[in-house]
Amino acid sequence: MNPLKSVQWLNENKNNPKLIVLEASLKSTANETNAIINQHIPNALSFDISTVFSDTSNSLPNMVPSEAQFTAAAQNLGIDSDSIIVVYDTIGVYSSPRAWWLFLTMNHAPVFVLDGGLPEWIANDYATSATLKTPNVKGDFIAKYKPALISNRFDILENLDTQTKTVIDARSPDRFAGITLDSRKEARSGHIPHSKNIFFEAVLNGTTLKSKAELASIFETVVAEDKPLIFTCGSGITACIDALAATVVGIENLSIYDGSWSEWGMLPEAPVETKQ
Template sequence: MNFSSSLITVKELNDNLSHQNLIILDCTIDKVGQSLQNEKLELIPNSRFFDLEGKFSDHTVNLPHTLVNEKTFSDEAQNLGINQDSIIVCYDRWGVYSSPRVWWMFKTMGYNNVYVLDGGLPSWIENNFETNSIYFQSTKKGDFTADFQEDWFADIQVMLNSINDRNKTIIDARSEGRFNGTSPEPRQGLRSGHIPNSKNLFFENVLDGTTLKSKTELKSIFEKLTNSTNENIFTCGSGITASILAFASTIAGFDNIKVYDGSWSEWGADENLPIE
């Protein structure tokens, strides 16, 4: 079974809950200044916890959420019981926030049968579908094997090579104030401003509350920023909301994408890198 779009509805998921290859991942992390840790834990049945900030982040570098290497990703995915033939559905308890980041991580690790649940847990609850409060623990190790795809990934050198390339569009998901340097950065020690020649699209502008805007609306948004032939490189504060834009752009038909993994947490901290 394959869903027809990378973005699936709660009804589509509910209709396929019994599929033997289905893996449901709760990809929730805290937002800046907001947490769900003290909230009652409600989950879609059979959810497995994807530890985005712990096991699936590289803690050898002083940056948040940095993508781990192939072996670590493979090992941790196998520990979740994920196989090469799994159908992976990512969701979060905010709506659409950190789930696109995990979608991008699997794509970057060479896995295509991965989807994002539109509206996440709030939409699931709104439709009166069943919930529980216990994570599913796999007793059997999976056979997932990562295969890193550099076409999905941007680092400092990629960014430096892209700044003056007219065939590439850099799009920053931070707020207008942070992009323009008129609002403070939430992380200490970072300069204010943005990567030269980048454009600004606040990630909330592709959302309609807890769900993604329609394909038609998204297409209209991205047409004003880029064109169908350009490679689009997304950045933000730490790589999370950049992934929301990256995912939204693929839904809109602009699917030549990269995410700058280090984002402003890396760029803004390096005095040798140019800013505007």
């Protein structure tokens, strides 16, 4: 299933009673200066990744919430088991893939990312709203966690020995190589040994994803073996952009390292490589 929907599709299907449009937001991001403020797609609901749809009891940012937390939050948005969900963000394709992956992780398959997000919607002269919609009904969605879609540090440590999976790091080449210091002062710089680098910006063409052919070429160049892929980044957000791109290509058997560098870079027992 193609995980993307175009703004044209959304405009044509905006009156579908099963459609739920979610604006995925983060508390703060490095890309927030590119965000559009005070404009929203009409009838969109707020999908707060940083607090409502994250495990805030964990010291690490953006960690997957429990089934119970996700169920309650989704129901509060009026989401049903048969809802067709389209998620977008105000940058283009940035935080929306994280929301997409969370729904897949909680066993809701009819979920899509709006390719180009709000910038593409506005570029096509579609109407916007000054405010987000306030939920007025409770849904019947029930989350069912799919652990195969999320990896943890123990999976990564085991893979250092087995090398049965390929780890893809979505951070910038300089951060991957350890040239640029990590934004978290206590974290080391560098990358997980044996991991490959596909900078999330490399799969984008401005605010949209690159074509399927272009994405296939990127993955063929970096991923030489047919192994399951684990995506990582700084805090589990941009890893989902790479996972989205891989899904568009048709690559299966993917997971996200939820702790990502926020965790790995802080673990004294975790080996780190640098590459100049």
